[in-house]
Amino acid sequence: MNYPFEPRAELRDVTLRDGLQLTGKVLPTEEKVALVRELLGLGVPSLELGSMARPDLVPPMANTLDVVRSLTPEELERCWIWVATPRHVAKAAAAGVRNFQYCLSVTDSHNTANIGRTTDASLAALPEAVELVASVGGRIQLCLATSFTCPFEGQVAPDRVLAIANDPRATGTEDIVICDTLGQAAPAQVGSLIARVRAETPERRIIFHGHDTWGQGVANSLSAIGAGATMVDGALGGLGGCPFAPGASGNTSSEDLLFATQPDWLTPAAFGRLVELSEGLLGTLGEPQRSRAAQGARSKAEAFEWVMTDRAAEGGKAVA
Structure with a gap:
């Protein structure tokens, strides 16, 4: 039985961008494409596919455009690419x-x-980016990293975030992504900032991007949803982190977020398959499993329908 979290929000899985970028390993294009299709096929609403960051600085993103060219327009409609210029x-x-x-x-x-420039320089270039996106009939989000703390400057004033969110040069962005880049925020802090963004900035879809460095990833994401975010980011197995943010660890786990929010499409069988995908990817990369829900799915509490067993995937039971 599902117990959907209210209010509802969707998951965006960011495994293939923020999840991979700190690993230092380039996952082959065909493996990335297969993972995209598995996740979309299971029902994950949207994905972060990769990044246009320089491959010499972030090698795991080197084949991002090869992945893009391997997907159909229908698949790309549910995928996002990180850009900075x-x-x-x-x-x-x-x-x-x-x-x-x-x-x-x-x-x-x-x-x-x-990114190699000041915040104001990035904002100054944003109108040109918005115009380019409009010319191809696309969508563009404004993503604000270090919205809570900075590895170099410490605590970030909420008014600084709001000033950027209200900057007229951001006109044309359809969504705003508020990022706890270092995973140092607390739930009340997240809820407060998301509520202010909702009340005091132009109407846009609000997305929360959290990390689990201090163990608050799921709690922060639920607080963000309660305050008005309608999408939250996560990565399989809690994989990832920012190579240019000392102290940042993995993203909030997609498995943990899904178990906490239990969207209608998530069945125990689908959850079991997500755990398998997570385990396979982490094994390939030599990374640890950080998802508590994935660990729970491998427990011996077989009377609980979300625990993976060797029984056929019927009646709500997942397969191993």
């Missing part, structure tokens, strides 16, 4: 991308480390 947008659009996540950091020091 108009040039990124133009190059990705030429390959068939239509959903763009334009990212900048709230603090200058992290934006300089991550």
